[in-house]
Amino acid sequence: GLAARQPDRTNVVKGPPADRAFDPAGNLTKAGEGFARGKGINPADLQVREMDGGRYAVALVDEKGRATLDVLAEALPGLLSGLKFEKAMRWNSSGVAFSRPIRWILALYGAQVLPFSYAGVTAGRITRGLRFRQPEEMEIAAPAAYYAALREQGILLDPQERAAEIERQAKALLRENGAAETLDAGLLDEVTALVEAPTALVGRFDDEHLRLPPEVLISVMKKHQRYFPAYTPEGGLLPLFIVARNGDGQYLDVVADGNEQVIRARFADAAFFINEDLKHKLEDFLPRLGTLTFQFKLGSMLDKTRRIQALTEKLLPDLQVDAETSAAARRAAELAKADLVTNMVVEMTALQGVMGRYYALHSGETPAVAEAIFEHYLPRSADDIPPRGAAGLVVGLADRLDSLAGLFAAGLAPSGTKDPFAQRRAALGLVQALIAWDMDFDLRRGLAQAAEGLPIEASAQVQAACLEFIAGRLRSYLMALPEGLRYDIVDAVLAEQNTNPARALAAARQLTQWVRRADWNTILPAYARCVRITRDQKETFAVDPARFEDPAERELYAALQTAQAASRAPGSVDDLFNAFLPMIPAINRFFEAVMVMAEDPALRANRLGLLQEIAALARGVADLSTLEGF
Numbered sequence: 001g002l003a004a005r006q007p008d009r010t011n012v013v014k015g016p017p018a019d020r021a022f023d024p025a026g027n028l029t030k031a032g033e034g035f036a037r038g039k040g041i042n043p044a045d046l047q048v049r050e051m052d053g054g055r056y057a058v059a060l061v062d063e064k065g066r067a068t069l070d071v072l073a074e075a076l077p078g079l080l081s082g083l084k085f086e087k088a089m090r091w092n093s094s095g096v097a098f099s100r101p102i103r104w105i106l107a108l109y110g111a112q113v114l115p116f117s118y119a120g121v122t123a124g125r126i127t128r129g130l131r132f133r134q135p136e137e138m139e140i141a142a143p144a145a146y147y148a149a150l151r152e153q154g155i156l157l158d159p160q161e162r163a164a165e166i167e168r169q170a171k172a173l174l175r176e177n178g179a180a181e182t183l184d185a186g187l188l189d190e191v192t193a194l195v196e197a198p199t200a201l202v203g204r205f206d207d208e209h210l211r212l213p214p215e216v217l218i219s220v221m222k223k224h225q226r227y228f229p230a231y232t233p234e235g236g237l238l239p240l241f242i243v244a245r246n247g248d249g250q251y252l253d254v255v256a257d258g259n260e261q262v263i264r265a266r267f268a269d270a271a272f273f274i275n276e277d278l279k280h281k282l283e284d285f286l287p288r289l290g291t292l293t294f295q296f297k298l299g300s301m302l303d304k305t306r307r308i309q310a311l312t313e314k315l316l317p318d319l320q321v322d323a324e325t326s327a328a329a330r331r332a333a334e335l336a337k338a339d340l341v342t343n344m345v346v347e348m349t350a351l352q353g354v355m356g357r358y359y360a361l362h363s364g365e366t367p368a369v370a371e372a373i374f375e376h377y378l379p380r381s382a383d384d385i386p387p388r389g390a391a392g393l394v395v396g397l398a399d400r401l402d403s404l405a406g407l408f409a410a411g412l413a414p415s416g417t418k419d420p421f422a423q424r425r426a427a428l429g430l431v432q433a434l435i436a437w438d439m440d441f442d443l444r445r446g447l448a449q450a451a452e453g454l455p456i457e458a459s460a461q462v463q464a465a466c467l468e469f470i471a472g473r474l475r476s477y478l479m480a481l482p483e484g485l486r487y488d489i490v491d492a493v494l495a496e497q498n499t500n501p502a503r504a505l506a507a508a509r510q511l512t513q514w515v516r517r518a519d520w521n522t523i524l525p526a527y528a529r530c531v532r533i534t535r536d537q538k539e540t541f542a543v544d545p546a547r548f549e550d551p552a553e554r555e556l557y558a559a560l561q562t563a564q565a566a567s568r569a570p571g572s573v574d575d576l577f578n579a580f581l582p583m584i585p586a587i588n589r590f591f592e593a594v595m596v597m598a599e600d601p602a603l604r605a606n607r608l609g610l611l612q613e614i615a616a617l618a619r620g621v622a623d624l625s626t627l628e629g630f
Contacts, residue, residue, distance in 0.1 A: 105122070177230065
């Protein structure tokens with residue numbers, strides 16, 4: 001879609017403010033001269049323009065159009081160097097680091113080769129396909145021919161087409177082997193990015209490996225080898241897996257055998273690790289947590305475990321659970337992190353909690369304790385399940401609150417894309433768990449309780465910043481719900497209720513229903529009239545009924561008293577508007593009969609105070625001024 005030649009254009013380059021570039025007499029200052037010289041223009045050609053809310057000296061720089069071929073050839077090396085990889089390599093004297101050695105560059109603009117070099121390689125019209133396929137090199141005449149040439153080699157460039165082909169082949173093999181046609185979507189995306197000419201095949205392993213925990217087998221297959229596990233229709237594991245190799249159908253038996261040997265070795269390692277771990281009770285691993293640092297200002301994982309225990313004790317009254325559940329939570333809090341230093345979890349960290357549950361049961365702990373050890377990590381992602389038991393819930397809340405409060409106190413709040421301690425995931429898990437349990441929980445109090453147990457100070461400012469961070473995850477969660485909550489409704493509720501996720505969701509759902517009502521266009525304007533006239537007042541005025549002069553004032557005051565006295569659940573939008581609705585006629589008559597901004601200061605203050613109290617009815621519920629139409 002590029003033109004063969006870029007047009008001539010004049011760029012306006014903003015310089016220093018006009019009063020710095022020119023003196024009062026209109027002469028150029030040193031700052032103005034320096035700007036002109038830096039842009040290579042005649043100082044006499046500087047202009048003054050109004051822009052960005054001020055007056056600035058500007059330079060008009062003429063840029064002559066160039067051939068698109070030349071522009072691209074100049075830009076592409078920089079674009080290529082801008083590609084960054086978590087793991088890169090260097091392979092020649094060019095000093096370029098890339099994910100793999102660059103052996104050729106195909107770069108065409110139409111039928112013309114783009115003349116540039118990168119990493120010691122000169123661009124041309126030659127490309128290559130799969131190894132061991134002929135022709136080894138292909139000359140591409142034009143971009144359209146590129147796709148056809150690679151398809152001849154079995155390479156599918158379109159990632160969606162490639163994913164669909166992998167899925168089709170894998171499901172066909174599963175069906176042939178009597179397995180459920182179930183593929184992990186995340187693994188499918190990963191495999192799609194790893195192969196370009198996919199061919200699926202079946203690998204098998206011995207039935208005896210099925211005696212290992214299924215989570216271990218699945219984790220080895222998915223995380224280490226990128227294999228698709230095979231399941232029975234009932235959800236059990238089968239002793240086979242699906243591999244997507246890169247290439248055609250030649251020598252599939254050799255490829256399958258190679259993969260089977262690898263998985264056998266992996267499973268044997270896992271069995272060894274588990275057997276070594278089972279020689280000890282889970283609680284025997286606790287002292288070793290002292291050798292595992294959580295964060296140097298916050299101590300070891302053993303220190304964190306003790307904080308989790310103390311915070312669990314503080315949070316238990318909020319759940320109002322029985323003695324048995326409380327006992328399970330206390331024991332789970334003590335053992336929750338013990339599996340982090342076991343051989344199996346050191347080898348595969350994704351199994352934390354999973355192995356803790358198995359080892360707890362083997363150690364003679366109750367099923368409730370074992371389940372809570374596993375569930376305190378739930379939910380582990382946005383689409384994961386919440387904890388099913390109250391013991392796992394409270395230990396998980398304690399763990400996340402301790403991490404968030406502590407890391408913010410240590411000055412390690414996430415910045416940009418950097419989040420080495422997975423605090424975004426911790427905050428989202430906190431929000432998800434509280435909402436799933438519909439738990440009336442004040443995050444401010446929870447963070448304050450967590451701060452009490454930290455070895456470093458978590459000031460009020462730190463706690464406020466941490467709360468704001470959690471509220472950001474809460475907003476993202478609410479906005480992503482399938483029911484499609486409106487952004488302005490979410491913002492209105494969170495402006496007043498961002499410390500209580502479950503209550504915030506309930507309020508957002510209630511407000512959504514009110515906004516959809518046919519009489520909403522009379523409800524919101526009535527409330528808005530009271531807010532608009534008072535929101536710029538810096539003073540809060542008291543209401544003195546003795547100063548009322550008009551019956552409309554007395555009528556509105558009586559309606560306000562009735563609304564204030566109405567029984568209202570904290571944060572309830574329904575209760576707010578059910579109390580407010582009867583006031584609307586009195587509000588409208590008040591504004592028709594009364595001049596609020598009266599010349600008499602005392603009378604004006606009294607009327608403003610009356611309206612301020614009406615506006616305050618929504619305090620703690622929602623900031624209705626953020627709604628569309630306010």
